[in-house]
Amino acid sequence: xxxxxxxxxxxxxxxxxxxxxxxxTIIFSILMMAFVLLVVYILFVFMLTKYRSSKTSDDYxxxxxxxxxxxxxxxxxxxxxIVAILSVVTVRTTNAVEKVPAGYETQxxxxxxxxxxxxxxxxxxxxxxxxxxxxxxxxxxRPVEFRLYSYGPITSFxxxxxxxxxxxxxxxxxxxxxxxxHEGSFMGKNSNFSGKGFAQMEFEVLAQTxxxxxxxxxxxxxxxxxxxxxxxxxxxxxxxxxxxSFTSTHLGFAPAPMDMSEHGHSxxxxxxxxxxxxxxxxxxxxxxxxxxxxxxxxxxxxxSSSMESGH
Amino acid sequence: xxxxxxxxxxxxxxxGAMVSIVLVSIAILVGLTYFKKxxxxxxxxxxxxxxxxxxxxxxxxALIMLFRGGVDALLMxxxxxxxxxxFLDSQHYNEIFTTHGVIMILFMAMPFVIGLMNVVxxxxxxxxxxxxxxxxxxxxxxFFAGAMLFNISFVIGGSPDAxxxxxxxxxxxxxxxxxxxxxxxxxxxxxxxxxxxxGVNFIVTxxxxxxxxxxxxxxxxxxxxxxxxxxxxxxxxxxxxVALALMMFDRVFGSQFFTxxxxxxxxxxxxxxxxxxxxxxxxxxxxxxxxxxxxISTFSKKNLYGYKSMVxxxxxxxxxxxxxxxxxxxxxxxxxxxxxxxxxxxxxxxVPTGVKIFxxxxxxxxxxxxxxxxxxxxxxxxxxxxxxxxxxVMLAMASADYQYHNTxxxxxxxxYVLIPGTVFGVLAGLxxxxxxxxxxxLNERRAKTAFWLIVxxxxxxxxxxxxxxxxxxxxxxxxxxxxxxxxxxxxxxxxGAFVLAIGFVVLCYNFYYSFRHSPRDEHGDPWDARTLxxxxxxxxxxxxxxxxxxxxxxxAFWHAKKHNVPLFKEGPYEExxxxxxxxxxxxxxxxxxxxGFFLVFSWFIPALIAGIGVVIMLAVRSFERDHGxxxxxxxxxxxxxxxxxxxx
Ligand code: HEM
Ligand SMILES: [Cu+2]
Ligand SMILES: [Cu+2]
Numbered sequence: 001x002x003x004x005x006x007x008x009x010x011x012x013x014x015x016x017x018x019x020x021x022x023x024x025t026i027i028f029s030i031l032m033m034a035f036v037l038l039v040v041y042i043l044f045v046f047m048l049t050k051y052r053s054s055k056t057s058d059d060y061x062x063x064x065x066x067x068x069x070x071x072x073x074x075x076x077x078x079x080x081x082i083v084a085i086l087s088v089v090t091v092r093t094t095n096a097v098e099k100v101p102a103g104y105e106t107q108x109x110x111x112x113x114x115x116x117x118x119x120x121x122x123x124x125x126x127x128x129x130x131x132x133x134x135x136x137x138x139x140x141x142r143p144v145e146f147r148l149y150s151y152g153p154i155t156s157f158x159x160x161x162x163x164x165x166x167x168x169x170x171x172x173x174x175x176x177x178x179x180x181x182h183e184g185s186f187m188g189k190n191s192n193f194s195g196k197g198f199a200q201m202e203f204e205v206l207a208q209t210x211x212x213x214x215x216x217x218x219x220x221x222x223x224x225x226x227x228x229x230x231x232x233x234x235x236x237x238x239x240x241x242x243x244x245s246f247t248s249t250h251l252g253f254a255p256a257p258m259d260m261s262e263h264g265h266s267x268x269x270x271x272x273x274x275x276x277x278x279x280x281x282x283x284x285x286x287x288x289x290x291x292x293x294x295x296x297x298x299x300x301x302x303x304s305s306s307m308e309s310g311h
Numbered sequence: 312x313x314x315x316x317x318x319x320x321x322x323x324x325x326x327g328a329m330v331s332i333v334l335v336s337i338a339i340l341v342g343l344t345y346f347k348k349x350x351x352x353x354x355x356x357x358x359x360x361x362x363x364x365x366x367x368x369x370x371x372x373a374l375i376m377l378f379r380g381g382v383d384a385l386l387m388x389x390x391x392x393x394x395x396x397x398f399l400d401s402q403h404y405n406e407i408f409t410t411h412g413v414i415m416i417l418f419m420a421m422p423f424v425i426g427l428m429n430v431v432x433x434x435x436x437x438x439x440x441x442x443x444x445x446x447x448x449x450x451x452x453x454f455f456a457g458a459m460l461f462n463i464s465f466v467i468g469g470s471p472d473a474x475x476x477x478x479x480x481x482x483x484x485x486x487x488x489x490x491x492x493x494x495x496x497x498x499x500x501x502x503x504x505x506x507x508x509x510g511v512n513f514i515v516t517x518x519x520x521x522x523x524x525x526x527x528x529x530x531x532x533x534x535x536x537x538x539x540x541x542x543x544x545x546x547x548x549x550x551x552x553v554a555l556a557l558m559m560f561d562r563v564f565g566s567q568f569f570t571x572x573x574x575x576x577x578x579x580x581x582x583x584x585x586x587x588x589x590x591x592x593x594x595x596x597x598x599x600x601x602x603x604x605x606x607i608s609t610f611s612k613k614n615l616y617g618y619k620s621m622v623x624x625x626x627x628x629x630x631x632x633x634x635x636x637x638x639x640x641x642x643x644x645x646x647x648x649x650x651x652x653x654x655x656x657x658x659x660x661x662v663p664t665g666v667k668i669f670x671x672x673x674x675x676x677x678x679x680x681x682x683x684x685x686x687x688x689x690x691x692x693x694x695x696x697x698x699x700x701x702x703x704v705m706l707a708m709a710s711a712d713y714q715y716h717n718t719x720x721x722x723x724x725x726x727y728v729l730i731p732g733t734v735f736g737v738l739a740g741l742x743x744x745x746x747x748x749x750x751x752x753l754n755e756r757r758a759k760t761a762f763w764l765i766v767x768x769x770x771x772x773x774x775x776x777x778x779x780x781x782x783x784x785x786x787x788x789x790x791x792x793x794x795x796x797x798x799x800x801x802x803x804x805x806x807g808a809f810v811l812a813i814g815f816v817v818l819c820y821n822f823y824y825s826f827r828h829s830p831r832d833e834h835g836d837p838w839d840a841r842t843l844x845x846x847x848x849x850x851x852x853x854x855x856x857x858x859x860x861x862x863x864x865x866x867a868f869w870h871a872k873k874h875n876v877p878l879f880k881e882g883p884y885e886e887x888x889x890x891x892x893x894x895x896x897x898x899x900x901x902x903x904x905x906x907g908f909f910l911v912f913s914w915f916i917p918a919l920i921a922g923i924g925v926v927i928m929l930a931v932r933s934f935e936r937d938h939g940x941x942x943x944x945x946x947x948x949x950x951x952x953x954x955x956x957x958x959x
Contacts, residue, residue, distance in 0.1 A: 008796050009781040011714045025711045033701035040668060040697050047675035048690065051611070052682070062678045067617035067670070075669040076620075079662045086658055086708060091651040093710035098647045153481035154577060156642060156717060160783045164713020167643045169578070170480065170571045174644035191717040191785040193474055195481060196401045199788040 010160040015182040015207070017101035018163030025093045032082060097163060100143045100177045109143040109177065112136065113249070113256055116168050116190060117151035118239045119197030124249035128217045131227050133235070133244035135204045139213035140183055146176040149256050151236055156192035159205050165191055173256050180207035197240050220245045229253040317912075319469050322403065329466050358892040360444040361853055362429045365451050367748060369426025370741065372455060376419040377815070379462065383411035385812055388772070392805035394793040404789035405472040406491065410465065412475030417499060418458045420595040420729070423737040425454075425509055428537045428598060430748055431740075432513065434844035434851065435531045437522025437860040442515040444890040450505040450512065452900025457502025460907045464494035468911065471495040474787065476588065476639075477558070479569035479580040484562055490911050496559040497907040503551050510544030513537060522843070524862035528622070531842040531866075532608075532615055536601025539625045540594050543632065547590040554583035563913055578643065585636035593632040596728070597625055599736025600667060603689045606743055607671050609840045610686040611678030614866055617670040624663030631660045641709045642716050650709035657707035664700055668693065683838070684758035688739035691766050692731045699727030702777065717787075720780025726773045738765075738818070746837045750850040751829040757821040764814030771807025775800035835955070841869035846878055848954035854887045854942055857951050884944040884951070891939050899928045 012027070014020040096102070100109060113124040114136070123136040138144050148157050148168035157176060158165035161184075166176040180186075190201040208216060227246035232254065235241065319325050343349055356364060386407055390399040399407070433441055441447050464470045471491035473482035482492045517538045521530070530538075558580070560566040567575040608615045615621060637645065637653040671693060680686070702724040706712050715721055746752045784797050791797045836845040843860055844851075846868045858879040864870045871878040906921035 009778065010783045011781045019714075022710055022714050025708060026705065026714065029705045029708055029711060033704060036665075036701055037697060040672070041694060043669075043672045044693055047672055048680065051675055051678045051680050053612075053679045056679050060679055062611065062613040064614055065616055065673075065677070066614075067620065067673075071673070072617050072620050072666065072670070076662060076666055079665040083655075083658045083662060083704075086704065087651075087655045090654045090658075090708040090710060091647070093708075094650050094654070095647040097710050097713065152571075153486055154478055158785075160714060164710070165642050165716060166713070167640070169643075171577070172644070187783060189783075189785065193405075193478075193481070193717075193787040195472075195486060196405070199401065199790050 010187065013161060015161045015184060015186065016163060016179045017103070017181065018097050018178055019161055021093050021096050021101075022164050025089060028089060029086065032086065036079075036082065098177075100145075101179050104141075104143040104179055107143055109145040110138065111145045111147060112138070113147045113149075113173075113251060114157055114168065115149050115151060115250075115256070116155040116157075116194070116201070117236045119190075119194070119201045120235075120238075120241055121157075121188075121190075121201070121203045122235075122250065124251050125217075126249060126251055128221075129248055130217060130220045130224070131246040131249045132220075133241060134202075135206065135243045136188070137206045137208055137213060137216050138178075138180055139210040140180050140207050142210065143177055143179050146178065147256060148174045148176060153194040154192055155190040155194050155201070157188070158191040159186055159188040161186045162205065162207075167192060171257055173258070180205075183207050183209060200240055221247050317467060319466055324403075325466060332466065353894070354892070357897045358448075358894045360440075360448050360890050360892055360896075362433050362441045362444065362447060363748065363851060365447055366426045366429030366431075368451060369422045369429060369454070372458060373419050373423035373426055373737075374819070376414050376422070376458065380411050380414040380419055381812060381815060383407045383414070385808060387411065388805040388808040390789060391791075391801045393802065394791055394795070394798045396790060399789060401789045402472065405474075405787070406465075406470040408787055409471045409474050409477075409491075409495075410461070413461065413471070413495070413499070415729075416475065416591065416595070417502065418454075418461065420733045420737070421506065421591075422454055422458075424540075424595055424598045424733070425450075425506070427602070427737060427740045427744065428513065428533075428540075431744055431844060432534055432537050433516065433520070434747070434847070434855060435534045435842050436517060436520060436525060437843050437856055437862065438516065438520040439855050439887065440890065441512055442520060443512050445893060445896065446508055446512055448893065448896035449899060450509045452896045453505030453508075453903060454502040456900040456904035456907070457498045457500070457505065460501065460904055460911075461494055461498035463908075464491060464498075464911075468494065476584055477580075478584075479561075479577040480571045480575070482558070482562075482580075483570050483575075484565075485570065493559070493562050493911040496555045496562060497910055500552065500555045500559070501903050501907050503548055503555065506544060507548040507552070510541040510548065513541045514545065517541075522856075522860045522862050525867070528619070529862055529865050529867070531601075532604035532618070532621060533598065533601035533842075535622050536597045536599075536604075536625060539629050540597045543590050543594050543597075543629050546633065547587045547594070550583055551587040554580065554587065557583075559910070563910060578640075581640055581643070582636070585639045586633070589636045589639070590629075590632045592725075592729070593628060595733045596736075597628065599692075599732050599740075600625065602736045602740040602743070603671065603692055604674075605842065606685045606689045606739055607674050608866075609743075609838055610681050610683055610689075611675050612839075613674055613678045614841075614869075615670070616673040616676070617666075618865065620666055621670055624666045627663040628660060631656055631663075635660065638707060638709075638712070641712050647709075654707050654709045658704055661700060661704050668697060683742075684753065684755055684762060685739040685743035687759065687762050688735040688742070691762070692735045692739075695731035695735075695766075695770070696728060699724060699731065702727060715780060717785050718780035719776040719784045719786055722786045723773050723776035723780060726776075730769055730773075743838070744844075746832045747835075747844055747849045747851065749826075750832050751825060752832065752837055753821050754825045754829060757817060757824055761814050761818035761821060764810055764817060768807050768809070768811030768814055772804050772811055773807070775804045775807075779804075836868075841866040843868050843878075846871070848951075852950050852954065854889060854947065857884055857887075857947050858882075884947040886944050887942045887947065889939055889942060891937055893937070895928060895932060899925065902928065 012023050014023045111126055113126070115122045120134055122131060122133055124131045146157060148166055149172065150168040150170050152170065155168045156165045157168055159178065162178045162180055163176065166174045168174065184207055186205040186207065188203045188205045190198065194201065224245040224247045227248045227250055232250045343352060356368065359365065386399060387404065390396050390404055429447070433439070468490040471477065471494060472489070473487050473492060477492060477495055480486055517534060557568045561568050561570065567573045569575050569577055569580045571577070604615050604621060634656040635653055637649065638657045641650045641653070682690070706715055706721065706724055742753055742758055779797055779800050782797065784791065784795070832849050835848040838845070846860065847856060860867065860878045861880065863876070868878065870876070902921050902924040906918055906925065909918035909921060
């Protein structure tokens with residue numbers, strides 16, 4: 001009974017290191033907070049049972065009490081200690097979940113661009129040169145770097161069993177590093193309200209063994225059609241579609257916006273670069289020739305992009 | 312523009328609403344005419360500058376908005392009760408959660424708090440009025456104009472549908488082409504200006520108009536909380552003003568501050584919104600802390616424990632409230648350093664809040680606790696709010712928030728702080744000060760029935776949402792499929808919401824019941840209370856204090872009662888100078904309403920005319936020579952004689 005309850009709580013049922021870190025953090029915080037609650041509740045019940053007027057004599061006059069320096073110090077300092085402990089845990093785990101998970105740093109991550117548009121998700125695999133819509137297959141035990149952006153309102157990419165979410169926005173790319181350590185089909189969704197079709201904006205994440213994954217990639221390449229620019233533009237406009245697969249990506253004719261995900265946390269970000277006030281405009285970018293841009297070039301561009309207000 | 316763009320059509324529920332709005336309006340008009348109450352209404356209420364009456368109007372509007380927002384909540388809960396429900400469609404649901412959020416926070420919680428502070432603060436500090444009575448009336452009418460403008464969007468033009476936080480680019484013309492978000496920007500702007508003026512007014516009132524001897528550190532805790540709240544208003548609301556103005560430029564005049572193209576920055580909106588939005592939640596919670604402090608000390612028959620640290624903790628909270636806004640978008644990719652900073656500042660708020668909880672608990676210690684209805688709300692507040700608070704600390708941890716963000720867990724958390732904090736706070740305050748305002752107490756039996764329905768219903772309605780969040784249910788989704796497994800818990804939550812609603816109905820029925828049956832209050836101090844407002848008769852005469860009180864300690868009235876020292880100097884009454892009523896604030900509100908309405912629909916010429924009307928009103932006021940009027944000593948003596956059987 002209890003177990004089944006826990007299984008349904010996807011957040012506490014992690015299938016990868018990032019979600020595991022978060023689940024552990026959550027459980028740790030629950031224990032700490034349960035302690036705080038216990039103290040308050042015991043005191044509360046004690047005061048209410050002991051000092052109700054029906055228990056005192058009619059002529060009882062409550063004393064005048066100014067407060068007590070020492071007591072007040074105690075209930076200032078102990079919470080400060082608790083907050084300090086939680087802060088250390090938070091800073092560490094936040095750092096951990098922002099990076100490639102420990103133990104996977106040496107592997108080359110599988111880069112997948114995930115873009116949202118009109119209540120659907122486009123997944124582009126530059127490495128394999130394929131693209132899917134509304135479902136994403138990944139190999140187990142390999143870091144996956146999702147690069148997120150949006151063709152419309154802000155959305156949030158969330159696969160609770162693999163890790164917490166990140167926003168996808170129109171003017172920048174954010175990064176989310178996830179690893180699946182178990183095979184299986186996981187629910188993924190947009191968790192940031194984006195209008196009418198928001199509730200339908202779900203996708204499946206299928207974690208497969210590397211061999212099965214390669215087979216799937218081959219299948220797609222063998223059977224799926226090419227993604228033309230025209231087809232892609234039509235797809236962008238369509239509201240809510242089912243699953244689709246293609247043997248090429250849209251990154252060639254419609255590259256991702258400037259990547260801003262590096263700034264803000266690394267002291268070494270090269271902020272001397274140009275034009276910080278003006279994010280890239282998609283219409284301009286589509287005129288630029290990015291089709292033969294390697295992953296390396298992309299990275300350079302990322303690093304030189306500078307801080308934008310608000311991040 | 313066609314008629315069907317102007318009126319919202321095609322929805323049976325909205326037709327129903329239109330018909331009932333028209334019928335109720337007609338009933339009110341006919342009733343007023345039949346009972347010949349137009350003159351009374353105008354002279355005694357619409358033109359009043361009396362802070363007590365303005366307070367009552369605020370509270371009445373807030374109660375009506377509580378029901379409007381509550382009906383929204385019930386509609387949403389009905390829709391979510393079962394998977395794949397067809398009760399509301401997506402667009403309708405989106406409009407409803409948006410109006411629910413906006414109305415509850417801006418047109419219910421805040422005006423309720425402002426209403427209580429209008430009624431109580433001058434009385435607690437021994438003042439005859441607020442510093443700027445006429446401005447106070449302007450504040451009210453601007454708030455009211457904004458609230459009405461927001462509410463008509465429901466039937467005229469369509470309500471905003473981008474959430475109460477109205478994130479861009481979703482709220483831009485491109486993705487939200489109806490006039491809904493124009494209503495949002497203009498209605499909030501108009502009422503926000505009113506709030507800002509309230510902020511100025513009450514800071515001056517509290518700093519300048521305290522009775523002789525009432526040093527800052529002798530002020531009642533509610534007055535302290537109001538002072539700090541108004542300082543927050545003074546710093547936070549200008550940010551809202553700017554943000555809403557930019558939003559209006561984007562939507563009405565086609566500028567591109569927050570759009571996707573041409574350098575618009577969606578995150579600029581998020582930052583501006585939450586720089587105001589987070590302090591806003593403290594604007595509605597701190598006065599509730601003050602109310603609970605006064606009530607807990609009154610009904611434990613003790614002075615407040617740790618008075619100084621209570622004040623100090625509120626000051627710290629108000630400072631920290633401006634340093635945490637980015638916890639609303641940890642997931643925006645700002646990186647671990649930034650998120651770490653905002654995590655720590657957010658968690659730090661738990662420290663001063665914890666100090667307050669313990670001080671309240673120790674106020675109870677060695678007390679003589681009586682469980683009156685205000686005290687019940689205060690006592691329910693402590694454990695439930697603490698629960699909401701610790702879940703807030705959990706949310707504050709950035710790494711974990713990546714999992715909670717935008718889920719039902721968050722929805723559960725903020726209702727767990729807003730309802731026991733603000734709503735219980737204002738209800739406690741209402742039950743507590745009701746006899747001061749109207750001269751009779753609310754019936755305790757009915758008050759307690761309502762209380763238990765509300766407390767039980769609340770927990771049943773919101774506890775399941777924590778688990779739904781951990782199960783992956785996001786907020787703002789109008790439907791879900793059966794295989795998500797969200798069904799059963801949602802059903803429980805909906806049942807809880809209806810129990811809660813019945814509680815509110817009983818609570819309101821109690822106003823009517825008590826009006827009919829409660830004995831009238833004779834001596835003005837029904838609770839054997841501690842602060843100055845209880846030293847004068849109820850209902851309070853226009854001039855509040857016939858003689859200015861002299862304050863010698865904290866809990867001045869209690870001190871006077873216990874030590875048998877006179878609060879008021881001996882001697883004859885003196886003439887009192889009072890401000891005269893004025894119809895101008897009301898008229899200004901009406902003009903602002905129309906100016907806003909015309910701008911919503913981009914009807915620029917009528918809007919311009921209304922704008923000129925506003926300028927004329929201001930000009931008229933600046934040339935006016937009205938020095939108020941005097942109440943003679945004889946008249947005061949007669950009034951006091953009648954109210955409390957005084958001689959002299
Ligand atoms: C009286 C009982 C109440 C019930 C049953 C209730 C229920 C709800 C529900 C079902 C939602 C939307 C959940 C979703 O789909 O995301 C919601 C959102 C919200 N509620 Fe309440 N609520 C109540 C009272 C309040 C009060 C008193 C306040 C504030 C003082 C409040 C403030 C909000 C806010 C700010 C939102 C978010 C709106 C948004 O997402 O834009 N609610 N509430
Ligand atoms: Cu961004
Ligand atoms: Cu906040």
